[in-house]
Amino acid sequence: MGILPEQLEKYLTTHTxxxxxxxxxxxxxxxxxxxxxxMLSGGYQGRFLSLISKMIQPQKIxxxxxxxxxSALCLAEGLQEDGxxxxxxxxxxxxxxxxxxxxxxxxxxQIEIKIGDALEVMETVEPGSFDLIFIDxxxxxxxxxxxxxxxxxxxxxVILADNVLWYGKVLGEISPDxxxxxxxxxxxxxxxxxxxxxxxxxPIRDGISLIRKK
Numbered sequence: 001m002g003i004l005p006e007q008l009e010k011y012l013t014t015h016t017x018x019x020x021x022x023x024x025x026x027x028x029x030x031x032x033x034x035x036x037x038x039m040l041s042g043g044y045q046g047r048f049l050s051l052i053s054k055m056i057q058p059q060k061i062x063x064x065x066x067x068x069x070x071s072a073l074c075l076a077e078g079l080q081e082d083g084x085x086x087x088x089x090x091x092x093x094x095x096x097x098x099x100x101x102x103x104x105x106x107x108x109x110q111i112e113i114k115i116g117d118a119l120e121v122m123e124t125v126e127p128g129s130f131d132l133i134f135i136d137x138x139x140x141x142x143x144x145x146x147x148x149x150x151x152x153x154x155x156x157x158v159i160l161a162d163n164v165l166w167y168g169k170v171l172g173e174i175s176p177d178x179x180x181x182x183x184x185x186x187x188x189x190x191x192x193x194x195x196x197x198x199x200x201x202x203p204i205r206d207g208i209s210l211i212r213k214k
Contacts, residue, residue, distance in 0.1 A: 003168045004203060012044060019043045023073060026101045030068045033097065039067050041136075041162075045205045046074040049134065049160070052210075053078025056158060058131035063087040064118045064145050065137030065162075069098040075134060076107035085111045086125070088118045089137070122148045130154065136162040139180040142187045146211075150196060153213045159197075164188055165207025 004012075019027070023046060031037040041049065053061065053075045059082075061075050066089035076085050085107070092115050102108050114121045118137055122145075133149045135142065142161065149159050164170070169181040170188070191199050191211060199211045 003165055003206070009044075016044055016047050019046055019074075022101060022104055023070060026068060026070050026073070026097075029097065030070065034068065034094065041071040041074065042205070045162075045208070046070060048204055048208070049074040050077045052158065052160065053132060056132050059083045060130045060132075061085040062122075062125070062130045062133045062149070062152060064122075064133070064135045064149075065089060066098060066113070067136075068094050069101055071134060071136065072111060073101065073105055073107065075132065076105070076111060078132075079107065079110055083110060086114060087111065088114045088116070088121050090115065090117060119144055119148060122152060125152055127151045128154050131157050132160070133157070134160045134162070139163065139166075139183055142183055143190060146187065146191065150213060155213055157213050159209075159211040159213070161187070161191075161209040161211065163206045164201060164209045165203065167206065 027040060027042060030040050049071055054077060057078055057080055059080050061079065063072050063075060063085065066072060066087045072085060072087045079085060102111055130152050131154060133153055135145045135149065153159060164184055166181050166184045169178065170185040174181045174185065188201065188209065191197060191209060197211050197213055199209055202208045202210060
């Protein structure tokens, strides 16, 4: 689902540390049992999430958008020993698959799942309590998720926002009925002009914004 040439993507993947067996099994089963397996972070992006988390060594992680739990397991790899990861999703249909793999993981006691509206759940969380936040949910709320995430993030904390290149659709003229592309472009413009943060957009898979709160 990336925007880079296939040959370059293959080279990058070949020279990246491989995911462990549990993650490989989850990726395989996601492709077998879901209708939109492209929503999975996958091996290359997953290693990026893992490395960022390991560099930060977060005490608390928030994930907005869980899907089958692949990215949560990657992010959990950097947690401190007593750290916690809260993952939110409104879809219960794939919970059986998520729980199956969370239970097999050594991070099973560090991950909490909340099913419901992410913005409502975020209202119940203590401001400034998270070290790392990953946004990968409905695009219509990206700006809302970002604004609320800044409240929940400690100074120096990091937000990762996925899909900001949106298949390259944000690059050209956007059709008036293409709401997702319009919102994602507006999201990137707003983050860039926000003096509370510094940001770099990375061409990883479908684009990730790496945002640091000052």
